[in-house]
Amino acid sequence: MKRALGIIGIFLAILVFSIFFAENFTTGINLMQLTNRTALYSVLALGAALVIVTGGIDLSIGSVVCLAGIMTPWLLIEHEWTPWQVIPTVLAMSAFIGLCHGLLITRLKLQPFLVTLCGLLLYRGIARWMTGDQSQGFMGEYGDVRAIALAKFSIPGLTDYRLPATVIPALVLAILIGLFLSRTVWGRWLLATGRNESAARYSGVPTAWLVTGAYVACSLLAGFGGMLFIFDIGSAQPSDFGNFYELYAIAAAVLGGCSLRGGEASVVGVLFGVATLRVLQNTITLAGYSSQIEFAVVGGVLLLGVAADELIRRYAARRLERAGAAA
Amino acid sequence: MQTDHPVFLRVRGVGRRYAGVTALAAIDADVRGGEVLAIVGENGAGKSTLLKILSGVVQPSEGTLEVADAGGALGEVELDGVRDATRAGIALVHQELNLAENLDVAGSIYLGREPSRFGLLDRRRMRDDARRWLARVGLEIDPGTLCGTLPIAQRQLVEIAKALSTESRVLILDEPTSSLTTRETDRLLEIMDELRRAGVAVVFVSHHLDEVMKIADRVIVLRDGRKTGELVRGEYDRAMIERLMVGRDIAASERREVAANAAVRLEVASLTSAHRRRRPVSFAVRAGEIVGLAGLVGAGRTEILEAIAGVTAHGGEVRLDGRALSGDASTRVRRGVAIVPEDRARNGLFLENPVAMNMSLAWIDRTSRARFVDQRGETGLVARMVARMQLRPPQPARRVQTLSGGNQQKAVIGRWLAVNPSVLLLDEPTRGVDVGARAEIHAEVRRLAEAGSAVVFASSEMEEVLLLADRIIVMHDGAIAGELAAHEATEVAIMHLATGGAAHAHQTGTHA
Missing domain, CATH: 3.40.50.300 (P-loop containing nucleotide triphosphate hydrolases)
Incomplete structure (x- = not known):
């Protein structure tokens, strides 16, 4: 929780700025869309955080989003599978992708960066080839299934704001992952593995399985997220769907206090990290700046965030050293 | 004065x-x-x-x-x-080795003050100069060797050569x-x-x-x-x-007697390292027995301990209480094999984490309920282990980093106390540990042996081997050079075997 305080502060500052300076920011429709997007990206960022905790990285998240998201309407519409066949298949495929990453990294000792960089190219390539690079959509059908992402719940007392359904899976996942990391033996082991893989191994922690598990969870969440995204937007192009999503996910996790060196994570921080990036993006659009500048702003904020984090860390380390030498 | x-x-x-x-x-x-x-x-x-x-x-x-x-x-x-x-x-040589593993020896010695000619690195001069400084510490290695490939002992000497080279x-x-x-x-x-x-x-x-x-x-x-x-x-x-x-x-320690009829707990049969070609090693340790592995650095003691623990792959067989021990470290730990590694910063500790997390990691799965950490139980058990190891300061919430070397080592050993290990393997158990803490660590190891653990430790300190071991196995060049009972062992006898002297010859050497 202490790790999350910084990002909560940044978030509140940007929020206040947006409320005062971005036109239409506080309209119900805008806030609804903002909540929805935050929830969707949170699913991806939580997965990224699990991998980052191990000291690894997953660059393939966006491509898995694309493959899973494109496959869903493609199987439903073009191949006329039923939703009960499609959803488990797509999720199983996502998990299998993660399993491959995990085994390549832990057994073959390949670097996570390389393995998932290849994944980034591979899965988008497959998605484009499979669909003949054609846009895939639900053609107005399957409204009942898409309601998983599209439903809105009325909140008593609020007239023009209704809670998007995507908040539910995002919150459930956040709570589960939060409990997993802080309360379970596996979570403890995963954090220990990220902190010092070798020491964890000497202590009897099954590090290879834990790391593999983290990659499985990350790809599974990316696949699940990809499905929610396509349910939400209805149709997408294989060539650009999910582009850069891995970077948003990683950026949010890092802003939220996950150290790329591994061993540190805060689920609350990750959620606020996602929210911060979403509000920023939203404000840039609303304030009428060209959306091209978005990347530059996100990059700048991320850089400021991590630089501040590093300075605080150094200050803490110096104090620690003083305390340590006194011991 | x-x-x-x-x-x-x-x-x-x-x-x-x-x-x-x-x-x-x-x-x-x-x-x-x-x-x-x-x-x-x-x-x-x-x-x-x-x-x-x-x-x-x-x-x-x-x-x-x-x-x-x-x-x-x-x-x-x-x-x-x-x-x-x-x-x-004024030049300081740190206790922790600070050499960049990916630099060669000459590059490390001249890091930050590399000799140059026309703005280019004068590699030749750097190496020649480095060789001169290395000679002063009796190190005859190629200055082009990567530091990461050197054993700890040699890295230390490189550090000293580096300090000397600043003409302090x-x-x-x-x-x-x-x-x-x-x-x-x-x-x-x-x-x-x-x-x-x-x-x-x-x-x-x-x-x-x-x-x-x-x-x-x-x-x-x-x-x-x-x-x-x-x-x-x-x-x-x-x-x-x-x-x-x-x-x-x-107080000097008193010698213990191990019952000759105690059951064999640990059996090592034709153990070979998977990474280096070594001759197979076999020995057995009884319950309650403390076996010391003596020998020079590089004699293969660490490899044996790590193979038994399952940290590295090995050939041959390791049996615990008659049953074969297989799999990696995580499965062996569950059968009661505990290892206290030589390099505690790298392989033993989570330096940025609290003492409590460091000590409980090895057994939280055993005290957990449905895989959820029993936090109250953890706190209580850690507090007991901190007290038993006489950790100073006795603060479980303190980061391990801030503890002195001796207390860090106590934390690593304390990690295993709660599980009553069947086999306790210690690699240089009191390196960088002061006399007081050292006596406490030795006492704790003896207590574990008395409770029935089979203990194997490796130490480069003759004094420690003689003080702690009931039986001494002397290693030379990856193989067992000889075995000595504690009461017949002397520094001379151990050194003789460790430096490649024949087993039969040491007898005369001892009595001479």
């Missing part, structure tokens, strides 16, 4: 407080050229703080430092950073021998002697009173941040230093 040696560095009333806690107070000392000054004290006595002040890493909160100029006149200085100290002719007048060594074998230690003491004769002031910290007695002209004893005595060569004995260090007499 001798006055014929010029004072290079004078310490006057120096003290250091951290956040209200006094780490060091009212220290007076003269560091003289041509003298070896030893600083001894238990962990936490303030030795590191004093060394850090002398080398400019931290600044004193009271008192002053004076450094002699070219004419020998002392002038007050402020050493604000290592750079200042280097300029004043005052050379400060923080536990320089803690990772060296007897032979390497002797060589280092010779080097220190040579430097002394060349007029260099050598300051060193050591937990090995033997070395201190052998080489030091003067000994400063610290306890709880204060100087409890300054002894001049020839005017003290070992017991005197120990009393000044701990404020009490240290």
